[in-house]
Amino acid sequence: MQLTDLGLDQRLNRAIDHLGFSEATAIQAQAIPVAMSGRDLLASSKTGSGKTLAYLLPALQRCLKTKALSKRDPRVVILAPTRELAKQVFAQLRLFLSPSGLKGTLILGGENFNDQAKALAKDPHFVVATPGRIADHLQKRHLYLNGLELLILDEADRMLDLGFAEQLKQIHQAADHRRRQTLMFSATLEHSEMQQYTQSFLREPERVAIGSAQQSHGDIEQSLLLADHLDHKMALLDRYLGDTKVKQAMIFTATRDDTNNLANHLQKKGLKAVALSGELNQSARNRIMDEFARGQHQYLVTTDLASRGLDITNVSHVINFDMPKHAEEYVHRIGRTGRAGSKGVALSLIGPKDWNSYLAVKDFVALPKAFITFEGLTGKFKGLKPKKVVNAQVWSKSTKAPATKAAQSKPRRARDKSFSTAIDVGDTPLLRKKPKPASELIEDDNEPQDN
Secondary structure (H helix, E strand, C coil): CEHHHCCCCHHHHHHHHHHCCCECCHHHHHHHHHHHCCCCEEEEECCCCCHHHHHHHHHHHHHHHCCCCCCCCCCEEEECCCHHHHHHHHHHHHHHHHHHCCCEEEECCCCCHHHHHHHHHCCCCEEEECHHHHHHHHHCCCCCCCCCCEEEEECHHHHHHCCCHHHHHHHHHHCCCCCCEEEEEECCCCCCCHHHHHHHHCCCCEEEEECCCCCCCCCEEEEEEECCCHHHHHHHHHHHHHHCCCCCEEEECCCHHHHHHHHHHHHHCCCCEEEECCCCCHHHHHHHHHHHHCCCCCEEEECHHHCCCCCCCCCCEEEECCCCCCHHHHHHHHCCCCCCCCCEEEEEEECHHHHHHHHHHHHHCCCCCCCECCCCCCCCCCCCCCCCCCCCCCCCCCCCCCCCHHHHHCCCCCCCCHHHHHCCCCCCCCCCCCCCCHHHHHHHHHCCCCC
16 A cells, blocks of 8 residues: 555645655554544554654644644644654654644753743644653643644653653643544553553554564564673674674663773774763764764664664664663664664674573564574573572461471470560560568568677
């Protein structure tokens, strides 16, 4: 199906042709008609499937074809979990705004609050934002959502993981009216809190699921390498990068310090590498991502900060230098490559500290059954054996556990509890002894005394 066959406004069709978008992806073909019908939508699909356009096009269509509920309130609010994803969504939105005559603004944490207040005062039709900062503007009354027509949540599960539950409730309550439509998109919807939020945010939603997070990505070739320790990982990475033709690669690490250390290591090898982590301010993060997108850096070393939403077509390889803590993040990491029909490669280095994470990922998504090896760099680590449970038994509260051998060999002595039962230590004051009776004192006086 072609995107132009979905009954969109001609201004949107011209923009689609101009931008080179032609055939609708599976999520676009199923989600766009539902969204255009006015129904709430709960949609999921793998990364790189085109879900951003699946909600932008219906939102633009609504603004072009229907009358606004309010002249001052924004008509569409799009929430994203990270600044990087929000920025990328807004960049794609801007491609359609100028030919449509609609206005939009980007509201991110870490940027000038007063400038954002001025932008909101210009009554934009679209607001793309992170939940924390939009909640701040609601509290300061720089923004009202009484006339909001469409609320879109991209990567809703990630927003909950990042602790935005309270801000999402505030935004929902500020725009809680019967004429609001809500679209919830994500790569995964298997989340402990997701059910609760779908029930409160959505009204009888239509569900659209294209594949699932657990399905392996057919366009990505996955490989696994065992490593003994950090130095072994470094040697394996150097060998791999030396033997592999890499257009651009994203290398994921566990901590911020690791990103800097690894980027410095690659730079000393003469490679164009840069580190990205949450400790950088927003302008620095924007600059690094823009430079990487333009091809100025061949390697981007990052934490899970960049695991979602970033659409950079030249990323040919993803390397998990450290395995992710959460299994679903593995799907998002490797989803940075193999996008829009392109082929990609994902390599994971697994050491003793990564083993439990590897097992969790293995239970979550299909992984290769065998580990690859490099000649001359085969390590000793072959995995961790599961811990043995000794004398594992299920006991009820009334069941007494069996005595140990040491306890069985010695006879048990009954404890003398007379003191503890007679006196509450710390509560009862110590009293002097009772004085002797007068008769006893007289007898004492009659006793002979030494001269």
